[in-house]
Amino acid sequence: MIPTAWYLILAATLFVIGAAGVLLRRNVLIVLMSLELMLNSITINLLAFGHVLQDLRGQIIAIFVIAITAAEVAVALGILVALLRNKNTLEVDELTVLKG
Amino acid sequence: MEREFFLLLSAVAIASALLVVVARNPVHSALALVACLVQIAALYVLLGAPFLAVIQIFVYVGAVMVLFLFVIMMLDVRKEAQTRYLKNAVLPGVVALVILSGEMIVLLTQSARLHGVMGPGQPITTQPSVESLSLLLFQDFLLPFEVASVILLVALIGAVVLAKSDEGDVSAKGQKNHVKANGEGLK
Numbered sequence: 066m067i068p069t070a071w072y073l074i075l076a077a078t079l080f081v082i083g084a085a086g087v088l089l090r091r092n093v094l095i096v097l098m099s100l101e102l103m104l105n106s107i108t109i110n111l112l113a114f115g116h117v118l119q120d121l122r123g124q125i126i127a128i129f130v131i132a133i134t135a136a137e138v139a140v141a142l143g144i145l146v147a148l149l150r151n152k153n154t155l156e157v158d159e160l161t162v163l164k165g
Numbered sequence: 166m167e168r169e170f171f172l173l174l175s176a177v178a179i180a181s182a183l184l185v186v187v188a189r190n191p192v193h194s195a196l197a198l199v200a201c202l203v204q205i206a207a208l209y210v211l212l213g214a215p216f217l218a219v220i221q222i223f224v225y226v227g228a229v230m231v232l233f234l235f236v237i238m239m240l241d242v243r244k245e246a247q248t249r250y251l252k253n254a255v256l257p258g259v260v261a262l263v264i265l266s267g268e269m270i271v272l273l274t275q276s277a278r279l280h281g282v283m284g285p286g287q288p289i290t291t292q293p294s295v296e297s298l299s300l301l302l303f304q305d306f307l308l309p310f311e312v313a314s315v316i317l318l319v320a321l322i323g324a325v326v327l328a329k330s331d332e333g334d335v336s337a338k339g340q341k342n343h344v345k346a347n348g349e350g351l352k
Contacts, residue, residue, distance in 0.1 A: 079182050081266045090249065092191060094194075112214050135224055158251055
């Protein structure tokens with residue numbers, strides 16, 4: 066039997082690593098990939114609690130998280146392609162269109 | 166035996182996650198993320214969710230990461246991003262990360278309610294079947310399921326609209342050339 070705390074520690078570690086990628090990296094693509102990493106760590110948490118409580122709703126929510134992530138990635142990469150075509154850059158600090 | 170497997174999988178997962186963040190080349194980041202996601206899929210099997218493991222491989226590794234790799238190779242971003250980290254945001258970012266990890270450590274070690282829930286863990290053999298999962302999904306969670314399908318449809322249309330370029334004639338020309346090239350390739 067694996068203690069549930071191990072899963073939670075692993076998920077927290079992966080979440081912090083993903084947050085580091087989101088906060089520190091300059092390339093938009095890698096920021097998106099780090100976002101995927103954070104979502105995956107949350108899914109580990111959901112499944113760990115679902116496993117320990119013997120409740121299937123954790124797995125149901127994880128399925129929805131994965132489906133919504135697929136939609137989010139498709140839209141984000143579409144935005145990215147349009148952005149690269151118009152602004153010709155992928156660096157986060159140069160994409161300041163929303164600043165007004 | 167399970168613990169050794171868990172330690173191996175989580176060590177590889179954390180190492181490849183670190184590689185995602187520090188790699189200079191976006192292609193290396195994407196491949197490291199593929200490795201990390203496969204380890205997490207194996208962890209789902211340890212957590213008694215084999216269906217989720219298969220979904221993870223299909224959707225993340227099969228669809229999402231291939232989409233990422235397509236965009237990386239289509240846009241040729243390797244020349245674009247030479248500096249890895251933001252210049253004037255490193256200090257606030259690191260401070261935020263330190264606060265976040267401290268918060269996580271305090272939550273995981275100090276919360277009495279969390280420890281009451283956690284317990285010693287469950288053996289893998291008592292996992293619920295995929296059949297009961299599908300019954301729950303299609304009976305109690307049918308409405309969220311349908312809403313998710315509508316969201317996927319909206320995202321599909323949105324991605325097509327966003328990726329189309331504004332100048333209609335240029336894109337039409339480009340697409341014509343594309344079609345021509347494809348047709349010649351097929352012949």
